[in-house]
Amino acid sequence: MLDNKVLEISFDLNTIDHLGVKLYSTIPPMIAELVANAWDADATNVEIILKDEDIKSIIVKDNGLGMTFNELNNNFLKIGRNRRKDTHISKTKKGRNVLGKKGLGKLSVFGIGNKVTITTIKNNLKNEFCMEYNEMKKTKGRYKPQIICCDEKTNEASGTQIKLENIRRSSAFDAKNIVDNLSKRFTIFSNDFNVSVQRNNESPINVTNEEYLEENAQFSWSFPEDFKEKMNNELFVFATNKNIKGKIYTSKTPLISEKRGIVLFSREKLVQENSSFDERANDNFFQYMSGYFNVDFIDEDDEIDVISTDRKSIAWDSDNNQDLVTIKRFLNVIVRETQKKWRQARRTDKENFIVNSINFSYQEWLKELTAQERPLAKKLGDAILNNDSISEEDTKTYFGHIRDMFSFESFKDFTAQLDDLNALEDEKAIKVLTDWQYIEAKEMAKVAEGRIKTINQFEKYINQNVSETKVMQKFLEEFPWLLDPKMTSFEREVTYSRILKENFPEKDLPESNRRIDFLCSNNAGVVHIIELKRPRIKISFKEVNQIVSYLSFLKKHCPDGVNPDEIHAILISNNYNMDDDVREMYMSLKGNKKLTIKSYDDLLSQARFYNNEFIKKYTEINEYKKMNN
Known part of the structure; x- marks a missing residue:
């Protein structure tokens, strides 16, 4: 009622x-x-x-x-x-x-x-x-x-x-x-x-609260726990006495504008929306920073009110309130201190990333350089590690360039053109690395041009059907990349007896001196037995059985650390004309991944494609530079 x-x-x-x-x-x-x-x-x-x-x-x-x-x-x-x-x-x-x-x-x-x-x-x-x-x-x-x-x-x-x-x-x-x-x-x-x-x-x-405060955080620092080294600072003493506590987070990638900056809470409610609390807020750091601080003391007085009605901001100039002046100075200092910690943490993360991704230790590599090379290498490396805008992936790419730079003679000529290496700035260092892509392509193009001439000579030998032992083996021994650009080690005329003597000296060995033309391994740990035949020879049971026997013997007596399943046989000839029963035998071996037959024409095509890519890239970069100069 x-x-x-x-x-x-x-x-x-x-x-x-x-x-x-x-x-x-x-x-x-x-x-x-x-x-x-x-x-x-x-x-x-x-x-x-x-x-x-x-x-x-x-x-x-x-x-x-x-x-x-x-x-x-x-x-x-x-x-x-x-x-x-x-x-x-x-x-x-x-x-x-x-x-x-x-x-x-x-x-x-x-x-x-x-x-x-x-x-x-x-x-x-x-x-x-x-x-x-x-x-x-x-x-x-x-x-x-x-x-x-x-x-x-x-x-x-x-x-x-x-x-x-x-x-x-x-x-x-x-x-x-x-x-x-x-x-x-x-x-x-x-x-x-x-x-x-x-x-x-x-x-x-x-x-x-995690929805806003801790989302996508890469690093975080708590006050006062992570700032012990600054606790003698009068501003930090003030903050401790006022029981100010908080956290600053940094993300791995730039935050949206609504989440950047520090927010302040008093009595667990917002009293100041996002602010950088630093007059240098255009610095790249502020794109990654967020956080909060609890400043309960500013709202403890029931008479004095220094908070705007909509709770968006503190009236910082309110009646010359000295506490407000001091807390603003404190926030300014702690943001700057966090910025230093962030830069060092990002740098360390980048260094660890390149160690894990390309097995490259920047600090150890610097020690390996000469006294003349080290200052420039350090300036370039530090410029990349200290640049906040460069991602970990880009850092890996740039360090790959830096490492390659110091192995090319052309780089010494290039560095001589730099104006003031003692004051090399980030922007200039990045330009060095960008320009180096041109120099690197040019160096690789020189190598590729030489290889093209080699490929052309190899093609003449194939067309002339030269001897596999007198010409082909010697030529491939001199230029093994013709077999496979990814091969990392080659041994010609490898005998089973020598392999066994080196790896199994305590065993009685057969006296037979069966021979293979090449024993090769690539960077994936796969071992290839390669048997060369005269380009026009017709492959018969004899050639197939011979290389399969090599394969079986090596699988049985392979050294420690070699997986028998990762040993493969390759027979090279240019004549695919096989009798039906020989072809049936080969297809069975191929299906079991025991044997692959390649043609010399395959090697030529592969080598041309691999090396022409370098020349093509160099031509593109050269044309681009001409257009933009």
Whole structure:
């Protein structure tokens, strides 16, 4: 029953306009105010329900203490009530820091919608009423909300629900955006205070602080734990005495602008949005940095308020507040110190990456260079490692170039053209590496041109059907890359007896001196037995059986460390004309990966393709440089 009870709110229309409609024009900060109210009411669960399939509405429902009819009138509907000052209570019954202070949060709803319905239950009594912004504007500062029920008995659990309707926006709700926004506005989310956001019939999303603060972090530093070496600094002493704590994170890749910078919390609620706290914020470091600090002391005074109404920033110049001046200086210094730590950590990570990916130790390599080579090599290497914009993959590529540079004579001529090597800057060092690709291509093209001449000579020998023992073996011994550009070691005229004597000296060995033409291994650890035949010879059972017997013997007596399954036989001739029974035998061996027959024409084609790629690349780079000079 109403029993002539009346709810009334006294206000100045300009106050609602400026502190409600205009101040809270987006959904996340409005919902944040209602979440803060739920926290102060000792709620453990808050549901945020977004409806936009038909008529839009937003519901924020908590299981907190709820409010009586009198508390609604005297507390909730009282604009500008400083709860902490009025009650002299800064902690809830559960020991939580009270977040409410200005008494203006309830006006936030009118920045989003025109109608709000409040339903609250306490002591098994339900009270419900609604307020309409358009109706409030018609009054002269004293508005009586419409009471829907008053002190109605109920068995429902205590709590408060706020439903917002007549919403002033046409676009669909974005639940993930609201979750992200809430995540960066509080540090209160836990199992004891669970907040979820649900849009229509989608699965609810729980709000966590990690969603914002620790996402994609590569490195992190905590204060004061990771800054022990600076604790004698007067600013760090100040921060410790004020119980300031926090973390700075850095990501592996640049952050989106909304997540860059340090945020400040006081009493577990946002009081300062993202800021670099450094006048040099255009530095590359700030694209990777985020973090937070808890500065509870700035909101402990119930009389003095240095936080903006929308909780976006601290009034840093407020009445020459010396504590605020000092904390800003502290944040400036700790950001700079973190920047130094970050650069060193990134550099170390890059060095470890190139060690693991290309087995190249930068520091050990420097020691191997001459006294004349080392200064330039170090300048180039340091420029890459210290450049924040260069990724690990690009670092690996550049160090591959640097390592190759110092093995080419042309590089010495190239470095002589550099202006001032003693003051080599990052930009100039990068240019050196970029230009080196041209020089490297030129060097490789010279090698390739020589190889093309060799290939042409090899082709003449094939066409002349020269002897495999007198000409082919000697020629391939001189130019083994014709067999396979990837081969790493070659031994000609390898005898089984010598192999066995070197690896099995204690055994009795057969006296036969069976011979193979080449025993080769590639960089994958595969061993090839290569048998050469005169280009036009017809392959018969004799040639096939001979190389298969070599293969079987070597597999049986292979040295330690060699996998018998990784020993393969290759027979080379240019005549594929085999009898049917020989071909059938070969196809069986080929299917079992025991034998491969290649033609000399195959070797020619492969060698031409491999080396022509270098010449083609050099030609492309040369043409490009001509066009851009």
